Amino acid sequence: MAAPMHVEFVGGRTGAWRVVAVRPSAGEPLPAVERLAIYEGRAAAPGDWSLCGVVSHQRYVTRAEVDTLTAAGAGLGRPQATCAAFIPIKKNEAWWMLAQDERRAIFEERSRHVAGTLKYLPAIARRLYHARDLGQPFDFLTWFEFAPADRELFEELVGGLRASEEWRYVEREVDLRLERA
Amino acid sequence: MAAPMHVEFVGGRTGAWRVVAVRPSAGEPLPAVERLAIYEGRAAAPGDWSLCGVVSHQRYVTRAEVDTLTAAGAGLGRPQATCAAFIPIKKNEAWWMLAQDERRAIFEERSRHVAGTLKYLPAIARRLYHARDLGQPFDFLTWFEFAPADRELFEELVGGLRASEEWRYVEREVDLRLERA
Numbered sequence: 564m565a566a567p568m569h570v571e572f573v574g575g576r577t578g579a580w581r582v583v584a585v586r587p588s589a590g591e592p593l594p595a596v597e598r599l600a601i602y603e604g605r606a607a608a609p610g611d612w613s614l615c616g617v618v619s620h621q622r623y624v625t626r627a628e629v630d631t632l633t634a635a636g637a638g639l640g641r642p643q644a645t646c647a648a649f650i651p652i653k654k655n656e657a658w659w660m661l662a663q664d665e666r667r668a669i670f671e672e673r674s675r676h677v678a679g680t681l682k683y684l685p686a687i688a689r690r691l692y693h694a695r696d697l698g699q700p701f702d703f704l705t706w707f708e709f710a711p712a713d714r715e716l717f718e719e720l721v722g723g724l725r726a727s728e729e730w731r732y733v734e735r736e737v738d739l740r741l742e743r744a
Numbered sequence: 745m746a747a748p749m750h751v752e753f754v755g756g757r758t759g760a761w762r763v764v765a766v767r768p769s770a771g772e773p774l775p776a777v778e779r780l781a782i783y784e785g786r787a788a789a790p791g792d793w794s795l796c797g798v799v800s801h802q803r804y805v806t807r808a809e810v811d812t813l814t815a816a817g818a819g820l821g822r823p824q825a826t827c828a829a830f831i832p833i834k835k836n837e838a839w840w841m842l843a844q845d846e847r848r849a850i851f852e853e854r855s856r857h858v859a860g861t862l863k864y865l866p867a868i869a870r871r872l873y874h875a876r877d878l879g880q881p882f883d884f885l886t887w888f889e890f891a892p893a894d895r896e897l898f899e900e901l902v903g904g905l906r907a908s909e910e911w912r913y914v915e916r917e918v919d920l921r922l923e924r925a
Contacts, residue, residue, distance in 0.1 A: 567877050617877045622803070626843040662807040667844075696748050696798045696877045 567617035570692055571602040572649065572704060575610025580647055580741040590653070590735030599649060599741055614651055616692025616704040623670045628677050637685035644688060644708040647741040648717065651694075651701035658732035659695075674727035683720045686713045701735065748798035751873055752783040753830065753885060756791025761828060761922040771834070771916030780830060780922055795832055797873025797885040804851045809858045818866035825869060825889040828922040829898065832875075832882035839913035840876075855908035864901045867894045882916065 574582075574593060578600030585595065596611050607613060621629060637644075658666065670676045692704040709717050721738075724730060755763075755774060759781030766776065777792050788794060802810060818825075839847065851857045873885040890898050902919075905911060 566879065569879060617879075619877050620840045621844055623844055625845040629843045659801045662802055662810045663804055663848075664806040693877055696800050696874055698747065698750060698798075 567619040567693075568604050569615065569617050570604070570704075571607040572614045572616075573600045573602065573607050573610035574598070574612045575600065577608070577610070579744055580649075581744040582739055583742050584740040586738035586740065588736045588738045589733060593651075593737050593739075598744060599739065614694065614701060614704055615697055615699055616694040617697070618690065619693045623667050624677060628671075631681065632677065632684070635681055635684040637688040639688050639690060639706070639708055641688065641708065641710075643710045645743045646709050646711055646714060646717075647743075648705075648707040648721070649737075649739045649741060650705045650707070650721070651735075651737050652703045652705060652733055653701045653735035654703075654732045655734040669729050669732075674724075674729035676724070676727070676729060679723060679727075680720055683716060686710070686716055687720055701737075748800040748874075749785050750796065750798050751785070751885075752788040753795045753797075754781045754783065754788050754791035755779070755793045756781065758789070758791070760925055761830075762925040763920055764923050765921040767919035767921065769917045769919045770914060774832075774918050774920075779925060780920065795875065795882060795885055796878055796880055797875040798878070799871065800874045803874075804848050805858060809852075812862065813858065813865070816862055816865040818869040820869050820871060820887070820889055822869065822889065822891075824891045826924045827890050827892055827895060827898075828924075829886075829888040829902070830918075830920045830922060831886045831888070831902070832916075832918050833884045833886060833914055834882045834916035835884075835913045836915040850910050850913075855905075855910035857905070857908070857910060860904060860908075861901055864897060867891070867897055868901055882918075 574596035576597055578598035580599040580601070582596055582599060585592070594611050600608065600610065624632070661669075671678070686709055688708045690706045692706070694704055695702040707717060755777035757778055759779035761780040761782070763777055763780060766773070775792050781789065781791065805813070852859070867890055869889045871887045873887070875885055876883040888898060
């Protein structure tokens with residue numbers, strides 16, 4: 564946490580992840596690509612499109628939630644986690660005009676973003692990249708890794724989030740499913 | 745709030761603000777300059793140094809606090825506000841490792857960052873620029889504008905903040921005082 568880690572996701576013809584499906588999403592889609600390459604803290608090669616984000620500090624979770632998530636979660640890069648989902652999200656202006664307590668109430672007290680998804684840990688590993696302050700087209704880039712046997716579990720997780728009150732504020736969302744190439 | 749506004753502060757020989765004093769600060773200082781130029785959402789001319797930030801959404805304040813601050817505060821650019829302070833701040837790793845509720849408790853319940861500074865509104869106009877996620881050397885760029893008659897009032901405001909528990913987490917701070925050129 565010494566400094567936010569800058570990460571670039573490049574869609575194109577090369578990269579460690581093969582795009583195997585593009586799910587229905589909201590708003591303008593991304594151009595179709597064969598592969599996704601991820602560059603962590605280093606210069607990216609060009610591709611058909613590129614999205615940047617940073618791994619930064621926590622914005623909503625309490626100490627108790629951080630400790631619970633840390634104890635229950637898994638890191639990225641597990642050998643058996645050969646499936647992934649890359650879901651860039653943009654929330655609308657109404658969300659960003661809310662004060663911190665209002666966003667927190669929607670995020671957790673009403674949408675159970677943390678408590679409702681704990682049961683998917685450690686099967687589904689996830690990481691959030693912040694992009695809004697970087698002037699990017701999406702506010703967040705979300706990344707999930709799981710084993711092939713946990714595909715249905717992942718559908719349940721993402722379906723639950725999309726049915727939540729928090730998701731009413733999502734105005735653009737792209738959903739790419741990937742496998743290690 | 746449609747998108748965060750990108751702003752660049754350039755220290756050098758040109759700009760609308762003349763540097764009239766550099767106050768004692770913490771950590772590495774910035775090279776001395778004669779003028780400060782501010783570029784809002786447009787390309788900046790080069791200078792001796794440059795710092796970027798974004799006007800972004802609120803991170804700690806509640807709806808009640810937002811409404812109180814909005815009602816009491818003043819905008820930038822008032823003709824009589826010919827004095828300014830530019831105070832870039834970097835907080836330490838311990839701060840950024842805290843969870844949201846821990847940072848909020850230090851920021852307001854214990855340091856009274858909002859409630860304790862309301863009495864300085866509307867005399868002291870202020871704006872916060874976020875810089876941490878941009879990979880900048882400071883986490884925040886803070887900007888204050890006030891009339892010459894309110895110089896002492898500003899010293900009281902900044903002195904109070906520096907005496908707070910929140911400021912124990914500040915590891916680098918530069919304090920430039922300016923006047924409209």
